[in-house]
Amino acid sequence: MNTTSDVLIIGGGIVGLAIAIELKLRGATVTILSRDFKQAAAHAAAGMLAPQAEGIPLGPMLELCLRSRQLYPNWIRKLEELTGASTGYWPCGILAPVYVADAERTDLREAAAIAQASGTEAQWLDQAVIHQYQAGLGSDVVGGWWFPEDAQVDNRALTQTLWIAAQTLGVNIQDGVSVQAIQQQQRQVASVQTSVGDWQAKHYVLAIGAWSNELLPIPVQPRKGQMLAVQSPDSASGLPLRRVLFGSDLYIVPRQDGRIIIGATSEEVGFTPNNTPAGVQELLARAIRLYPALQDFALQELWWGFRPATLDELPILGASACANLLLATGHYRNGILLAPITAQLIADAIAQQPDPLLEHFSWQRFHQTKPSTPPASLAASSTPAALSSSTHVLPRSNSVLTHAVPALAQADITTLDSPLVIAGRSFRSRLMTGTGKYRSIADMQQSVVASGCEIVTVAVRRVQTKAPGHEGLAEALDWSKIWMLPNTAGCKTAEEAIRVARLGREMAKLLGQEDNNFVKLEVIPDTKYLLPDPIGTLEAAEQLVKEGFAVLPYINADPLLAKRLEEVGCATVMPLGSPIGSGQGIKNAANIQIIIENAQVPVVVDAGLGAPSEAAQAMEMGASALLINTAIAEAQNPVAMAKAMGLAAEAGRLAYLAGRIPVKSHASASSPLTGTITQ
Numbered sequence: 001m002n003t004t005s006d007v008l009i010i011g012g013g014i015v016g017l018a019i020a021i022e023l024k025l026r027g028a029t030v031t032i033l034s035r036d037f038k039q040a041a042a043h044a045a046a047g048m049l050a051p052q053a054e055g056i057p058l059g060p061m062l063e064l065c066l067r068s069r070q071l072y073p074n075w076i077r078k079l080e081e082l083t084g085a086s087t088g089y090w091p092c093g094i095l096a097p098v099y100v101a102d103a104e105r106t107d108l109r110e111a112a113a114i115a116q117a118s119g120t121e122a123q124w125l126d127q128a129v130i131h132q133y134q135a136g137l138g139s140d141v142v143g144g145w146w147f148p149e150d151a152q153v154d155n156r157a158l159t160q161t162l163w164i165a166a167q168t169l170g171v172n173i174q175d176g177v178s179v180q181a182i183q184q185q186q187r188q189v190a191s192v193q194t195s196v197g198d199w200q201a202k203h204y205v206l207a208i209g210a211w212s213n214e215l216l217p218i219p220v221q222p223r224k225g226q227m228l229a230v231q232s233p234d235s236a237s238g239l240p241l242r243r244v245l246f247g248s249d250l251y252i253v254p255r256q257d258g259r260i261i262i263g264a265t266s267e268e269v270g271f272t273p274n275n276t277p278a279g280v281q282e283l284l285a286r287a288i289r290l291y292p293a294l295q296d297f298a299l300q301e302l303w304w305g306f307r308p309a310t311l312d313e314l315p316i317l318g319a320s321a322c323a324n325l326l327l328a329t330g331h332y333r334n335g336i337l338l339a340p341i342t343a344q345l346i347a348d349a350i351a352q353q354p355d356p357l358l359e360h361f362s363w364q365r366f367h368q369t370k371p372s373t374p375p376a377s378l379a380a381s382s383t384p385a386a387l388s389s390s391t392h393v394l395p396r397s398n399s400v401l402t403h404a405v406p407a408l409a410q411a412d413i414t415t416l417d418s419p420l421v422i423a424g425r426s427f428r429s430r431l432m433t434g435t436g437k438y439r440s441i442a443d444m445q446q447s448v449v450a451s452g453c454e455i456v457t458v459a460v461r462r463v464q465t466k467a468p469g470h471e472g473l474a475e476a477l478d479w480s481k482i483w484m485l486p487n488t489a490g491c492k493t494a495e496e497a498i499r500v501a502r503l504g505r506e507m508a509k510l511l512g513q514e515d516n517n518f519v520k521l522e523v524i525p526d527t528k529y530l531l532p533d534p535i536g537t538l539e540a541a542e543q544l545v546k547e548g549f550a551v552l553p554y555i556n557a558d559p560l561l562a563k564r565l566e567e568v569g570c571a572t573v574m575p576l577g578s579p580i581g582s583g584q585g586i587k588n589a590a591n592i593q594i595i596i597e598n599a600q601v602p603v604v605v606d607a608g609l610g611a612p613s614e615a616a617q618a619m620e621m622g623a624s625a626l627l628i629n630t631a632i633a634e635a636q637n638p639v640a641m642a643k644a645m646g647l648a649a650e651a652g653r654l655a656y657l658a659g660r661i662p663v664k665s666h667a668s669a670s671s672p673l674t675g676t677i678t679q
C-alpha cells in the first residue's frame with residue numbers, strides 16, 4: 001500500500017493539474033495518478049475561453065464561466081512566472097459572424113441580452129461593419145456579434161506549463177498509472193486500486209474527464225471532436241486573422257505563431273478513435289465558407305479528442321457519496337475555460353469552505369428520486385407475503401385477474417420450504433426479475449410489485465448512461481425493499497465485465513445498499529444469439545470473487561463449467577433455458593438437470609422462459625430460483641404476467657418439494673377399489 005499525501009488526484013488532465021497546483025500552493029501534499037498525460041482532452045481542445053460566444057444562458061453555469069474567465073489573467077501570470085514558460089494566453093476577443101440563413105439566430109441575440117444582464121460586453125456588427133472589421137470573411141456573412149472579453153489560450157502550451165508548474169512545486173505526479181477501482185467502506189474511500197498497487201490518502205479527487213464512469217456510476221460520456229490545423233502563410237502585413245471566429249457549428253482559432261485551429265465535430269461514438277473523411281470534409285467546408293482564404297493555407301495536422309459530456313452538459317463538481325472524495329469532472333466543451341475556477345472551488349471544499357455555487361453542480365442532480373415512484377398503495381405491498389393476499393389494481397383490464405386469485409397461504413409454503421439463500425442472504429421469493437424492455441416505468445414498477453420478487457437485476461451500463469428506455473430506472477424502485485442485482489450486460493470481455501461489476505457495486509452503494517456485493521456476471525461477445533463466453537466468464541468470476549463479490553454468473557447450460565464456477569467461489573450458477581429474450585422455454589433440460597444434481601450452490605434458471613408453464617417446469621426440475629425479464633416486460637399485460645410468473649415459481653417449487661408421481665406406462669384408476677379409507 002502506498003500511503004501518499006493529503007490529497008490524491010485521479011487524473012492528470014487540465015482539471016487534475018490545476019487542482020493539484022492550487023492545493024500545493026495552499027500547503028497540501030498532493031499526488032496525481034494519471035493514466036496517460038497525452039490522452040487528455042486538454043491537448044485536443046481549441047483553447048477558447050468563450051462563455052459569451054458559447055451562448056451560455058444566465059444562471060449558475062454562466063456565473064461559473066465568467067468567474068473563471070476573470071481568474072485567467074492572474075492565473076496565467078502566476079504559472080508563467082513560476083515556470084518561465086508561455087501559455088499563449090491571448091485576450092483577443094471572439095467574433096461570431098452570422099449568415100443570411102442564420103440571420104434570425106436567436107441564440108446569439110440572446111447572448112447579447114445575456115451579456116447586458118451579466119454586465120459583460122457584446123456588440124452587434126452589421127454587414128458593412130463586420131466586413132470592415134474583419135477582412136476576408138465569406139461574402140454571405142450578413143453581420144455578427146463581437147465579444148471583446150472572450151479570449152483564448154494555447155491549451156497544449158498551457159497543459160505543458162501546468163505539468164511543469166506542478167513538478168516544480170513538488171506535486172508527486174505518477175504518469176502511466178491507471179486507477180482501476182475506488183475502494184469504499186462506510187461512505188469513505190479507503191484506498192484506490194491501481195495498475196501498480198493500492199494507494200491511500202486523506203482526500204481524493206476524481207478528475208478523469210470523459211473516462212469518469214469507468215470508476216464511478218456518474219453519467220459522463222465521451223463526446224468526440226475532430227480538429228485540424230492549417231498554417232497561415234508568412235506575410236509582411238502580419239497575421240491575416242487576429243481574433244477567434246465563432247461560426248455556425250465551427251470555430252477558427254488563430255494562434256499568435258500563425259497556426260490556425262479549426263474545429264470541431266461533435267459525435268456520440270464512444271471512444272472511437274481517428275479522424276474521418278466525413279468529419280474533416282465537414283470542418284473544411286464550413287471553415288472555407290466562413291473564411292475562404294483558408295482553402296490555400298498549408299494543412300498541418302489532424303487530431304481528435306473526447307469531451308467529458310454529462311446529460312445536462314454541466315460539470316459535476318464538489319461532494320460525492322463518500323465524505324473524502326470530491327468530483328471535478330464533466331466539463332464538456334468548457335474544461336479549459338473552467339480550470340482555474342474548478343481548482344479554486346475544489347480546494348475551498350477540501351478546506352471545508354465550500355462555495356455555495358457548488359450546489360448547482362452536484363452529482364446528486366442525476367440521482368434525485370422522480371415523482372414517478374410507485375403509487376404508495378403498491379409500494380406498501382411490495383413484500384411477497386403481502387402480495388399473496390392482496391388484490392392489485394391493474395392498469396389494463398384482464399379477465400383472468402378480474403376475479404380474485406385464491407391466495408396461496410405463504411405459511412403453507414414456508415413450513416415445507418426453506419428460504420433461498422445466496423451468499424448468506426435470505427430471500428423468500430424464488431423469482432428474480434429485471435428492469436429492461438418495459439413500455440413504461442410505471443409498467444415496470446407495478447410488475448416488480450406484482451411478481452413478488454425481492455431481487456431485481458439492473459444493467460449497470462445502461463442505467464448509468466441513461467440509455468433510451470433506462471432513464472430514471474435506478475430511482476424508480478424502492479431499494480429499501482428490493483435487493484439490487486447489478487448486471488454486466490453489454491460487456492464483451494472479462495476486463496469490461498470486471499470494470500462494470502465494480503461500478504455496479506458503487507451504484508448499489510449510492511442507492512443505499514452499502515453492503516451489496518452481488519453481481520450478475522454476463523460476458524457476451526456474441527451479438528446474434530447473446531450466448532455467454534465461458535472462458536471470459538470464468539476469468540472474470542475468479543477475479544471478482546477475489547475482490548469480494550458475490551458472483552452470479554450467467555452461463556450456457558454446461559455442467560462442467562457450472563462446477564468450475566462453483567469451485568472458484570461463485571455464489572450461484574445461472575444456466576440459460578434458451579437464448580435471452582427468445583421465449584423458447586427450456587431447450588436444454590437434460591443439462592440443466594445435471595447442473596442441479598451436482599450443484600452445492602443455488603441454480604438459477606435464467607433466460608428464454610416465455611410462459612408460466614415453463615417457469616413452473618424449471619422449478620419442478622429442482623431449480624432454486626428463476627430470473628425472468630422479457631416474458632414479463634413484453635407481455636401484453638406485463639403486470640398480469642408478472643403475477644402469473646410469481647405464482648408459477650411458487651407452484652413449481654411446491655410441486656418439486658411435494659414430489660411428483662412417477663410416469664407410468666399404464667392407467668391407474670383415480671378411485672381405486674383397494675386401499676380406500678373405510679373408517
Ligand SMILES: Cc1cc2nc3c(=O)[nH]c(=O)nc-3n(C[C@H](O)[C@H](O)[C@H](O)COP(=O)(O)OP(=O)(O)OC[C@H]3O[C@@H](n4cnc5c(N)ncnc54)[C@H](O)[C@@H]3O)c2cc1C
Nearest residue numbers: 013015035036041042046047048179209225334335336337
Ligand atoms: C475537440 C475539443 C475541443 C475543445 N475545445 C475547448 C475549448 O475551446 N475551450 C474549452 O474550455 N474547452 C474545450 N474542450 C473541452 C476540454 O478539453 C475538456 O473539458 C477538458 O480537457 C477536460 O479536462 P479534464 O482534466 O477533466 O479531462 P482530460 O483533459 O481529458 O484529462 C483526463 C485525464 O485523466 C486520465 N485518466 C483517465 N482514466 C484514468 C484512470 N482510470 N486512472 C488515472 N488516470 C486516468 C486520462 O489519461 C487523462 O490524462 C474541448 C475538447 C475537445 C475534445
